Amino acid sequence: AQSVTQPDIHITVSEGASLELRCNYSYGATPYLFWYVQSPGQGLQLLLKYFSGDTLVQGIKGFEAEFKRSQSSFNLRKPSVHWSDAAEYFCAVGARTASKLTFGTGTRLQVTL
Amino acid sequence: GAVVSQHPSWVICKSGTSVKIECRSLDFQATTMFWYRQFPKQSLMLMATSNEGSKATYEQGVEKDKFLINHASLTLSTLTVTSAHPEDSSFYICSARGGGPGTEAFFGQGTRLTVV
Numbered sequence: 001a002q003s004v005t006q007p008d009i010h011i012t013v014s015e016g017a018s019l020e021l022r023c024n025y026s027y028g029a030t031p032y033l034f035w036y037v038q039s040p041g042q043g044l045q046l047l048l049k050y051f052s053g054d055t056l057v058q059g060i061k062g063f064e065a066e067f068k069r070s071q072s073s074f075n076l077r078k079p080s081v082h083w084s085d086a087a088e089y090f091c092a093v094g095a096r097t098a099s100k101l102t103f104g105t106g107t108r109l110q111v112t113l
Numbered sequence: 114g115a116v117v118s119q120h121p122s123w124v125i126c127k128s129g130t131s132v133k134i135e136c137r138s139l140d141f142q143a144t145t146m147f148w149y150r151q152f153p154k155q156s157l158m159l160m161a162t163s164n165e166g167s168k169a170t171y172e173q174g175v176e177k178d179k180f181l182i183n184h185a186s187l188t189l190s191t192l193t194v195t196s197a198h199p200e201d202s203s204f205y206i207c208s209a210r211g212g213g214p215g216t217e218a219f220f221g222q223g224t225r226l227t228v229v
Contacts, residue, residue, distance in 0.1 A: 036220075043119070043206055043222035044157075090156065100147065103156040 002027045004091050006104035014112050015083050021076040021107050023091030033074040034092045034101065035065055044090065050074060061085070086111045115141045117209045119221035126197055126228055134192045134224045136207035142187035143209035147218065148180075151204040163190050197228040 005024045013019055025031055032051050036044040048059025055067040065076045074091060088108050094101035116139040126132045136146055145164050149157040163169040163184035171177050179201075181193040190209070194201050204225050210218040 041123075041204075041223070041225065043117075044220040046220075100159055100162060101157075102159075105156045 002093055002102045004093050004102055004104035006089075006091055006107050008107045009105070010108045010110065012110040012112060013081050016080050019076075019078045019081045019085070019109070021089050021091075021109070023074045023076065023104060024072050025074060025091070025093045026072065027093050031074075031093050032095060033065075033067060034094070035059065035063070035074075035076050036090045036092065037061075038088045038090065038106075040087075047076070047089075081109075081111055083111045083113060085109060115139075115209075115211065115217075115219045117143075117207065117219045117221040119205075119207055119224050121224060122222065123225040124227070126226070128198055128228055129196055131193055131195045132197055132226060134194075134205055134207075134226070136190045136192070136209065136221055138188050138209045138211065138219075141209075141211035143190070143211050144187065145210045145218075146184055146190040147208045147210075148182060148190075148192050149206045149208070151206060151223075153204075157206060160192075194226065197226070199228045202226055202228045 003026045007022050034049045035047040038044050047063050048057050050057045050067045057065050063078050067074050088106045090106045091104040092101040118137045120135045148160045150160050151157045159172050160175045161169045161171045163182045165184050165187050169182035184190040204223050206223040208218040208220045
C-alpha cells in the first residue's frame with residue numbers, strides 16, 4: 001500500500017531563513033510525487049510535481065524539491081522564506097494525473113518576522 | 114491552470130438535515146472528479162471517485178448511502194451529505210480531471226461543513 005510520511009508536524013522559521021520540509025513515501029510502482037500548499041480555509045495549490053527525469057524539480061513561488069529514490073524522499077526546499085509562505089504543506093504520491101492521491105499529514109509552517 | 118469551483122465555501126446545518134456541495138469545472142470538461150475529506154489538523158482522505166454518467170466508486174469505510182455523489186454532467190459533480198450529524202463536520206474538497214488518464218487533476222477551494 002502506498003503511504004506518505006511528513007515527520008514534522010510544525011516548523012517555525014524566521015523570514016529570510018532557508019526552509020526544508022521533509023517527505024518520505026512508500027509506493028509500489030514508479031512514484032509520482034507532488035507538493036501542495038494550503039492556506040487556512042482554502043483549497044490546495046500545486047507547488048511542484050515530479051514524474052521523471054531531473055531529480056531536482058523547480059516549482060512556483062521559489063520552491064524546489066529533490067527526489068531521492070535511494071532514500072524514498074522528496075523534500076521541499078526554499079532558500080529564503082517570506083512571511084506569506086506561512087501555510088500548511090502537503091506531500092502526496094499517486095498517479096501521474098494527480099488523481100487518487102495519498103497525502104501526508106501535512107507540515108504547518110510558521111514564519112516569524 | 115484550470116479552474117475548479119466549489120459551492121458553498123462554508124455551510125452550517127442542523128443535525129438530521131441533508132447538505133449538497135457542488136463541484137464545477139469552469140473551463141474544461143471533467144470526465145473524472147474526486148472527493149476528499151479533511152478533518153481538522155489532519156490530511157486529506159479520498160472518499161470517492163466519480164466518472165461522468167456512472168456510479169461513483171467509494172473508498173473502503175466510506176458510507177455510500179450517507180455520502181451521495183452524482184456526476185451527471187461533464188462540468189458538475191455533487192456530494193450530498195444525508196442526515197448529517199456533528200461527526201460529519203469537516204472540510205470537503207473536490208478535484209477534477211479532464212480528458213483521458215494523461216491529464217492532470219485540479220483542486221477546488223473546499224467547503225467547510227459544520228453540523229450543529
